[in-house]
Amino acid sequence: MPRRTDLETILIIGSGPIVIGQACEFDYSGTQACRVLRQEGYRVVLANSNPATIMTDPDFADATYVEPLVAEVLERILDVERPDAVLPTLGGQTALNLAMELSESGALAERGIELIGANAEAIATAEDRERFKQAMIEIGLSVPASGTAHTMDEAREVVARIGLPVVIRPAYILGGRGTGIASTPEEFEFVASRGLAASPISEILIERSIAGWKEFELEVMRDRADNCVIICSIENVDAMGVHTGDSITVAPAQTLSDVEYQQMRDAAFACIRRVGVETGGSNVQFAVDPRTGDQVVIEMNPRVSRSSALASKATGFPIAKIAAKLAVGYTLDEIPNDITRVTPASFEPVIDYVVTKIPRWAFEKLPGADSRLGTQMQSVGEAMAIGRTFPESLQKALRSLEQGRGGLNADPAEVEVDGVGTEELLAEVSVARPDRIHGVESLLRRGVSVERVHEATGIDPWFLDQMLAISEERAALVEEHGTGVEALTSMDRHDWRRAKRLGFGDGQLAWLFGVDEADVRAARLAAGVEITYKTVDTCAAEFEASTPYHYGTYEDTTEVEPSGRDKVVILGSGPNRIGQGIEFDYCCVHACFALAEAGYETVMVNCNPETVSTDYDTSDRLYFEPLSVEGVLNVLDAERRSAEEGGGRLVGVIVSLGGQTPLKLAGSLPSELVLGTPPESIDLAEDRDRWNSLCARLEIPQPAGGTATTLEHAREIVERIGFPALVRPSYVLGGRAMEIVYDEAGLEAAWVAIAADGSLGREGGLAAERPVLIDRFLEDATEVDVDAIRDRTGEVVVGGIMEHVEEAGVHSGDSACVIPPVGLSPETIAVIEGHTRSIAAALEVEGLINVQFAVKRVGADDPAAGTGGQVFVIEANPRASRTVPFVAKATGVPLVKVAARVMCGATLAELREEGLLVPPTAGSHVAVKEAVLPWSRFPDVDALLGPEMRSTGEVMGIDRSFGLAFAKSQLAAGDRMPQSGTVFFSLADRDKRVGLEAARRFADLGFELVATAGTAAFFEEQGLSVAEVVAKVQRAEGDPEDGSDGVALIEDGRVQLVVNSPRGRGPRADGAHLRNAAGRAGIPLLTTAGAASAAANGLAEWISEDLQVRSLQSYHRDPTPAPGGGSG
């Protein structure tokens, strides 16, 4: 069946901001879909609020709407663009939910728009748990047995039928209160009666517990001729009970016999057919009882998922691309397999290696959060590694996480688990937590049996034995070769090969032998043991592959082909983490595109399966490898050789686009290969003393400060500069462990957190070469971010100047910001531009630089301000910043493409001539970037902004005025501002003045105001009346339950918006109760006066103006305001 010709325009819905559970895998899938559908000749309209994505690049769609992903906005887009169909299966749960909403409200039907990929009926069948369960039972598949009960007698009947253990959940209870697991009749009596008591309708759901069962996933594709194939099987190392997104997973499945696998395959097909997903990809999850082999279906996603992205990278089969083609009518046998080119996509990939995925969490950034892993996903990113065997891929994946680990222990950090007693450690590993796997290895190494560890963890004995093989090898290495340099000479080719084939990194071997990593590398190469690169080809080498998608392993021969072209290696940004995410993948991908257009062969190195950069057709060559010194040096060697053999040239390696990850490697790479800004300048910008003298020489004012390696020294500095002070470690991204301290106690606490035994210990810790930076904190200042490019001739182009909405002190990644600046005078902007130019020149930047400034508000007096004027430079980073994609989308200038060319020697003048460097769009639109924070996932964490970044993603609001753009950004971030009602103010003294302005605006808009005593008094004093004064924030024990306290006000739904700026941080602070109450009640919360002020202004316009949507292409092609647009 050929492609459908009755469709012309297709709307693809993206997944919005990066949040936990929905990350850049949907940028990958959406980007593929956009490309494919345009190649097929369709007009593609895209809606996605996330400016950091590659898919929202104006080149990928005919009309790109960076607008809030809510139904009313989507309807406007439907009206403007009149698509024939909506494709909702490539934008995660967000897109699926929106499509369902539009379908149910009739918005699609009344416009004659069709859902393609999955219809509403199929989505509902898969998403509604009860409906899904019934559907599975109907086709004869097993699901966990369950029943409901209203009395203990009924409960006993149910459990007699389904057997113990069971999970008991009371009905109509939020947050899991009264839920429990019962394994014995006694426990059952207790938990069931407790559950019945907890439920307001005396109803409990009793379900067979499958915790401890093995968990599997199958990725299925189906076309409209009903051809079904399995793309990949995935087995979880962690047993049922840990969310699959939080589990270590392996592809292909390792412990299923063919009989069991085929049974599962048949069930997956039956499932997708019954649910009714007509075309595209779905994943079906199964649990298997290890004792009996009983299989049950857990759930299915009727769309491309995180697992689909993993499966695509694991097999080389581009699920999203194929799903998009199937959605427009092709059948699998009509689509060629890109990798072999000669065989069709209607097959099942086979792989001759093992893929391991390990999640990365951010608990260190979320003090107070419970790090136990469970049924709700908490990880923020993941690394994937490919090895020929499980031990090799496991160790590579652990290295790829970039959490200071060399692999599965055998590194300095192992002391942490090795120091724990065996019984205690056995108890520890029985609870899944981020580092559990290292504890498991430590136990195996001590001789604790596989059986015992299996019993404690539920991890399959096969996986445990593979880990034991790693432990045994490490013992054998030291036993056979001793330690020190003699060990290196004692290792022969066979020995090296054996160790490397089990995945030991040179760093681990260096630690085991007590020598330098460089010496290990030299000795290994001298023994003739070099890495070989094999190819991911979907077919285990049965057919020739035409895509050089490689992974490193230690085998006989390498498959890297000679090349005759000039090549540039681009280092990616590794696993997503808070502070380093999709923005940097955007940068790396853009560099690939720009350099490919300029005729270079592009070589990508990365280990994040969610990204566009690890798509095999983004670069000319892809190495799916850890971004470690060893990993990158190996790739450079292979590429140098490929160039030598093919007559090409290895031009160099780009380290400045992937965030901190590649930058940290720069110093260990051959300096002649590092393109762009010299590594020396990167150090100069990071080295506080040298940076200070540079600023002094340039006569650019800085906040007073100093560097310290001891607490004593830190106290001396603070004595000199005064409180408040900003305390932060050097060489970190995302404000890791950064704190503003207001007193001596705060300084001490911050110091402990940073010092070696604190949470930063494993990330490198505190050392003389990595001192702590202490600066005077500028209160009442506006922060400004600048992204600029300088070329080798010294010309500087300022890409964008962003004014932060929140006051200085909130991490730039967590702060909303606006382009163009709305509160800076032309003079101030000129000063900022001038400073940026001179800093870029002094750092000899070739490529991108980001500079952060603080602008002291007029009238504010501060002894630390000195005499240098009002603009202070905070820091400069000669690399791509997080804001670059936002700037590009706001201004229409492809900054990274320009920068990549500049790094390879082009001048800005040449690029202007070429048409790549264009002037910023001259329109009167305003773009606001807003951060999206993970508070809802971590109810125990105080929802406060501060100098340490905690946001997982961002959205952009773009409109004809600042107020409207800000309002859109809030809506896009998930905070729907109330249009009427009551606003609750509770402000710290320093915020009262700005907060008053906001309160006035809210009052003008007809809102009632309530406030805590101090705030109310200030408002009244300034002539603003407050409807109710809240005497207490929270009811103390013994107080009457009269609902007069702040928490009660929020919980009772009597306020619609909370504005609370912190006096201090932590559970004891009053504000925390208010913030947590707002979080629980789902009431919008603003924690800075700046944000409150922007929100009040935005709301005023939002209420009075029409909702308008406009594509980026329209903004940048036709910079005049859209008809009917207000001037703002």
Place this chain on the structure above:
Amino acid sequence: MSTTPAAIVLADGTTFEGEAIGADLPGGLGTGEFVFNTVMSGYQEVISDPSYAGQVVTFTSAHIGNYGVTPADDEAPSVHCAGVVVRDLARRRSNHRSTGDLDGYLRSHGVGGVAGVDTRRLTRHLRDHGAMPGAFGTASERELRDAAASAIGTDGRDLVATVTTSSVSVHPALGGAGRRIVALDLGIKATIVQQLVELGEVHVVPASTTAEEVLALRPDGVFLSNGPGDPGAVALVPDTVAALLGEVPIFGICMGHQMLATALGGATHKLPFGHHGGNHPVRDEATGRVEITSQNHNYCVDPDSLSGIEVTHVNLNDGTLEGFRSTIAPAFGIQYHPEAGPGPHDSRYLFGRFADLMDGGR
């Protein structure tokens, strides 16, 4: 964890290093035709499939032996393959079904092999240069080299005679309305018998059984099984099939399919490296549906050499013939393995077609 170094030397002199697994071989070496199989599960079924007689099977999947072995997964009572090559042999098995480990299984069946091999390099070599004879084992490199040079492939050898049953066995029906099927054992797999007993009572007879002897059993249908090696070298069977054509409905799988084609006057040729795996797409020309198939053959039927047939199934990877039916007699052949074991169940409907064919002949 002590291992004995072992090596592989192919007929063209290419060598691979590894360590010995399975049985200790006489003289420390074994020979055979090296082929590769891409299944990711089902190693025991592959190893015990009599069609691998004379061949050394290289598994492309990295870890083999993970879930152990069980008699339930045996495709034949004894193992006929000449050896097994893997990248990694599991040290420990884990599955509730397993009753033993793969290494012990290989030992008890006298099959040797090599582990730790760069099997991807070996696979690429076989892909580029074709399946080829070779030697493997713990013997010296010189001994292996000599053995490899004189090792023979499967061309021109009647390997069916080495694997067929010597006596008739009768398998009672588990369904099938009183049908009787005679299955000519050219190396029959247990999974095929399991599928056939769903259709009726099955008499498994030796390959040398004559047409008269077959017809004397008054079958409703005759099944021609899978089997090893070169179809051009198989004695007698094509004549037997020719004599049965038109007398009784016939269904042939794999070697049986090739025997049917030969009986109809068709020719077979050797594929460069054969089809061995569980993921080949085949299109049913009647419905247009694509089925994912289990494959194991080195030779294939040349469709242009046949007349009076209709092509029913085509391999979508390389366009080779995967199935046909005679337009003259009630007979059809399928090159791949619709019974699965190992592999997908997509094609089991073909046994239903056999039932329909038998019923049409009643």
